[in-house]
Amino acid sequence: MNESRKGLQLSMAMSKKAGLDFQLYAITAESNHPGRSLVDVMEQTLIGGAGIVQLRNKTGTREEVLEQAKALRILTRKYNVPFLINDYADIVLEIDAEGVHLGQEDMPIAEARRLLGQERIIGISTHNLQQAKAAERDGADYIGVGPVFPTNTKPGRPAVTTSYVAEAARHISIPFVAIGGISPSNVNAVLAAGAKRICAVSSIVGSDDPAEVCRSFLRQINSAAFGYKSITVNGQQEQSSARTIDELVVELGQQNKKLVVELNGQIVQRALWAETVLHSGAIVELVHFVGGG
Amino acid sequence: MGLNEWLKGDPLTIAGHKLHSRFLFGTGRFPSPAVLQQALDASGSEVITFAVRRVNLESTMDDSLLQHVEDKPVIYLPNTSGASTAEEAVRIARLARAAGLGSWIKVEISGDPRTLLPDPIETLHATKQLAEEGFIVLPYTSDDPILCRRLEEAGAAAIMPGGSPIGTGLGLLNPYNLGLIAEQSNVPVIIDAGIGSPKDAAEAMELGADGILANTPIAKAQDPVRMAHAFRLAIEAGRLAWLAGRIPKKRYASASSDWAGSLYEPAAAGSARNRGEM
Numbered sequence: 413m414n415e416s417r418k419g420l421q422l423s424m425a426m427s428k429k430a431g432l433d434f435q436l437y438a439i440t441a442e443s444n445h446p447g448r449s450l451v452d453v454m455e456q457t458l459i460g461g462a463g464i465v466q467l468r469n470k471t472g473t474r475e476e477v478l479e480q481a482k483a484l485r486i487l488t489r490k491y492n493v494p495f496l497i498n499d500y501a502d503i504v505l506e507i508d509a510e511g512v513h514l515g516q517e518d519m520p521i522a523e524a525r526r527l528l529g530q531e532r533i534i535g536i537s538t539h540n541l542q543q544a545k546a547a548e549r550d551g552a553d554y555i556g557v558g559p560v561f562p563t564n565t566k567p568g569r570p571a572v573t574t575s576y577v578a579e580a581a582r583h584i585s586i587p588f589v590a591i592g593g594i595s596p597s598n599v600n601a602v603l604a605a606g607a608k609r610i611c612a613v614s615s616i617v618g619s620d621d622p623a624e625v626c627r628s629f630l631r632q633i634n635s636a637a638f639g640y641k642s643i644t645v646n647g648q649q650e651q652s653s654a655r656t657i658d659e660l661v662v663e664l665g666q667q668n669k670k671l672v673v674e675l676n677g678q679i680v681q682r683a684l685w686a687e688t689v690l691h692s693g694a695i696v697e698l699v700h701f702v703g704g705g
Numbered sequence: 706m707g708l709n710e711w712l713k714g715d716p717l718t719i720a721g722h723k724l725h726s727r728f729l730f731g732t733g734r735f736p737s738p739a740v741l742q743q744a745l746d747a748s749g750s751e752v753i754t755f756a757v758r759r760v761n762l763e764s765t766m767d768d769s770l771l772q773h774v775e776d777k778p779v780i781y782l783p784n785t786s787g788a789s790t791a792e793e794a795v796r797i798a799r800l801a802r803a804a805g806l807g808s809w810i811k812v813e814i815s816g817d818p819r820t821l822l823p824d825p826i827e828t829l830h831a832t833k834q835l836a837e838e839g840f841i842v843l844p845y846t847s848d849d850p851i852l853c854r855r856l857e858e859a860g861a862a863a864i865m866p867g868g869s870p871i872g873t874g875l876g877l878l879n880p881y882n883l884g885l886i887a888e889q890s891n892v893p894v895i896i897d898a899g900i901g902s903p904k905d906a907a908e909a910m911e912l913g914a915d916g917i918l919a920n921t922p923i924a925k926a927q928d929p930v931r932m933a934h935a936f937r938l939a940i941e942a943g944r945l946a947w948l949a950g951r952i953p954k955k956r957y958a959s960a961s962s963d964w965a966g967s968l969y970e971p972a973a974a975g976s977a978r979n980r981g982e983m
Contacts, residue, residue, distance in 0.1 A: 646759040665765035670772075672757075672803045677796075679803040697759065699800055703741070704756025704784050705731030705871065705898075705920030 429553050431494035431510050431533055432587050434463025435633045436626055437611035439498075440480070441468065444618035451483050453617050458491040460626025462616075466513050468498040481507050496535065501527045511535065511553070516543060521550040535589075539572055541579045548586050555584065556611065559592020560602055564614060574605035581606025596628040603636035641692040658685040660696065671698050712941060715948065717916055719893055720809075720841040720862040722780065726751045727910070728940050729782065729895060731920020735929060738773040744923055744933040745774065752780045754811055754918065756787070757797050782843065784811040791830035798835050810835055811865070811897075812844040821871045825852050829859055836860025845897050848882040850889060863892050865918060868909065869899025872921045876905040880912055887913030903932075903939030910943025911951065 438457040445453050454465060465488050469477045481497055485507045488495040494510035497503050501512045501524050511533025512524055524534050537556040538544040547555045557580045562571045571592065580588045590607035595615035602610065610633055612625075619625045631642040631651060640651050645664065654660035657680055661667050673680045674697040680688050690696075716723040730750035735741035745753065753774060783801035785794035791814065798810040812831045816824030823845050829852070832844045841862045846852055848866040856864055866886055869875035876899065877883055887894045893915035900906055906917045917940050926932035964970070 646762060648762070664762055666760055666762070668765065669760055670804065671760060672800045674800060679799055681803065697800075698762070699757050700760050701755045701783065701801075701804065702758045703731075703733035703735060703924075704786055705733050705754055705918070 429533060431464065432554055434494070435609055435637075436462045436629050437464045437466065437589050437591075437609060438462035438616055438622075438626070439466045439468050439611060439613045440484075441613045441617050444614050450480055451487055453622055454484060455487055455491075456622035457616055457626050458487070458493060460616075460623030461630045462493070462626050464494045464496065466496040466498055468513075468613075470498075474500070474503075478503055478506070481509065485509060494533065496533060504528060504532065513537070513556070521547065521552055525551055537591075538580075539569070540576065541583060544580055544584050544588070548584060552586060554587040554589060554609075555580070556591045557588045557607070558590060558611075560590050561593025561598060563593035574601055577602055577605040577607050596625060596632065599629060599632050600636070603633060608633070608637055635692050641690060641694065643690065643692065643694040643696060645696045646698055652690065654690055656686055656690060657688045657696075660690055661685065661698070664698070666698060669698075669700055671700055673698055711945065711948075715944070717893060719843075724751045724780075724916075725749075726937070726940075727916040727944055728937055729754065729897075729916060729918035730933075731918060731924070732774075733920050734924040736924075740929050741924075742773055744929045745777065745779075747930050747937065748923070748933040749937045750779070752782050752809075754782045754784055754920070756784055757801050758787075780809060781806040782809045782811050784813045784845075785831070786813045786815070788814050788831075789816065789824065789827070790814065791827040791834060794827070794831040795834050795838075798831075798840060799838075802840065807841075808839060809841045809843065809862075812842055823847055823867070825849070829855055832856050832861050833859040836862075843895065848879050848886065850882055850885045853886045853894075854889060857890060857892050861892060863895050863915070864890055865895045865897035867898035868896050868905060871898045873899050874901030874922055875899050876901045877908055877912075880908070883909065883914065884912045887915070903935045906936055907939040907943035907946070910940055911946050913947055914943075916940070 440450060440454060442450055465484060467481055467484050469480060477500055481503050485495055496511045496513050497509050498513045499518055504512050512528065514524060514536045516537060521534055521536060533553045535554045535556065536547045536552045538547055544555050557577055559569055559571050560574060560577060577590050587609060589609040589611045590602045591611040594602055594610055594612045599610055610629055616622050616625050634640040634651060635642050640653055643650055643652050652660055652663060654663045657673055657675065676695050712725060716725055717727050726749045728748050728750045729752045730745055730748050731754045732741060785797040788794035788797055794812055794814050801810060802808050812828055814824045814827045814831060815821045825847055828844050828846055832842050835842045836859060842860060843863045843865050844856050844861050845865045845867065846856055853864045853866060866883060868877040883896060895916040895918050896909040896914045897918040900917060900919045901922055909917060919936060923929050923932045923936060
């Protein structure tokens with residue numbers, strides 16, 4: 413499986429600007445985790461595999477945002493992950509973050525570009541295809557596409573549904589990130605609409621185990637993007653590119669054992685391994701005989 | 706007639722299979738595969754038990770039990786250990802059968818983690834279901850004669866009441882019940898679990914059991930190979946004793962030789978001639 417993971421990283425390295433080869437985008441939301449520190453929670457998202465982090469603080473003073481930005485700059489450097497700041501282009505420069513994320517009501521992209529230069533990342537939230545095309549024309553490096561589902565992070569904003577995701581997938585050539593009310597239980601619909609990058613706020617940082625939520629997201633993103641299947645083998649979650657039971661047994665290096673294979677509760681006779689197709693979500697048991705009385 | 710002829714003429718028949726050894730051999734917890742193989746040879750056993758477990762995905766070596774016994778002409782008796790319901794036991798049995806090594810199954814459904822005593826209700830359900838699916842079912846059961854009768858009616862090919870809880874070595878805790886079960890059953894009765902030493906095995910055979918299943922007392926003995934042979938002898942001894950018919954127990958002594966002709970026979974009880982009766 414390690415070979416497969418390597419292949420996956422290589423194929424992601426073809427993105428436009430350095431730092432945009434992420435699949436999962438984590439955004440801070442301190443009010444979602446009372447009692448746990450911002451840095452601890454965001455570190456969990458990085459442990460879980462988040463590929464980019466944005467500091468979003470709409471209520472704090474500039475001083476407070478600066479303090480948080482400094483702490484997250486140190487953390488994201490440790491994990492070698494790009495760090496963006498919502499709105500505060502000046503803080504981006506002050507702490508040497510990778511870029512800024514803008515809302516439709518924030519400063520224009522052109523002004524941000526002037527301030528930050530060509531190398532830094534500028535992203536912007538969009539809520540319809542018209543805004544998306546404008547952002548692309550104005551030189552944004554990526555756009556946010558959402559809110560796909562209703563969300564408490566931006567109360568009152570109507571959900572754009574997965575149809576806007578599908579439009580963006582068809583008409584926008586810069587990277588786009590689907591955002592808004594996305595959780596591991598509904599992300600498949602977003603991926604099916606054509607999203608390759610997913611951003612989540614409350615479902616990640618509001619969880620008791622942000623790292624596991626991130627892993628769950630990434631399993632499903634990989635599964636949709638690269639034909640990787642998320643399967644359970646002997647009770648453990650595995651990513652597999654095997655098409656059949658036969659390929660799975662070889663991929664796991666178990667072909668020299670006298671195995672019995674059970675797929676979703678049904679025994680698969682050895683003669684049928686090569687033609688038994690493995691689907692995402694499959695539950696596989698590989699058993700054999702051990703000493704016993 | 707010698708020992709070999711006696712044993713040859715007295716096979717243990719389970720579901721039509723004639724076995725010349727009445728020792729069913731458990732393969733768990735041996736110090737090494739080599740010791741296991743030697744002990745199996747010394748036991749003379751023709752039926753070996755084993756368990757079904759998930760493979761270790763971290764290792765690609767074949768670490769299964771079978772590679773060590775493949776060349777031996779034995780019957781495989783997988784167990785359903787790890788199951789706590791009939792449904793779980795049936796699943797394990799089907800997995801075991803899919804390995805292509807026959808359709809014998811030891812139903813083992815633990816109802817309690819501390820004693821590992823078998824759950825009677827689930828054991829009965831699993832026995833019935835598996836017998837209907839064509840398995841040769843040997844249920845490990847508690848030593849209750851009524852339950853054992855119900856298991857036989859449910860289609861068990863042999864009944865395997867425990868002497869005492871698995872691995873305890875406490876021997877036969879209820880010889881009276883075990884004797885009743887042996888007496889009433891129309892299928893072979895194998896005493897399984899709790900046997901501590903060859904003495905317990907011989908005792909069980911003398912009670913009328915048809916065979917013994919043992920694992921821990923051999924595998925964990927200081928010399929498993931010698932102990933396997935000792936069990937073999939004890940089981941043969943117990944079987945012959947059962948066939949030979951033991952004496953009834955009495956409260957007081959009974960001399961091995963007639964008193965008459967004793968050197969110290971009192972004169973008063975002497976010959977008729979002395980009494981002038983000739």
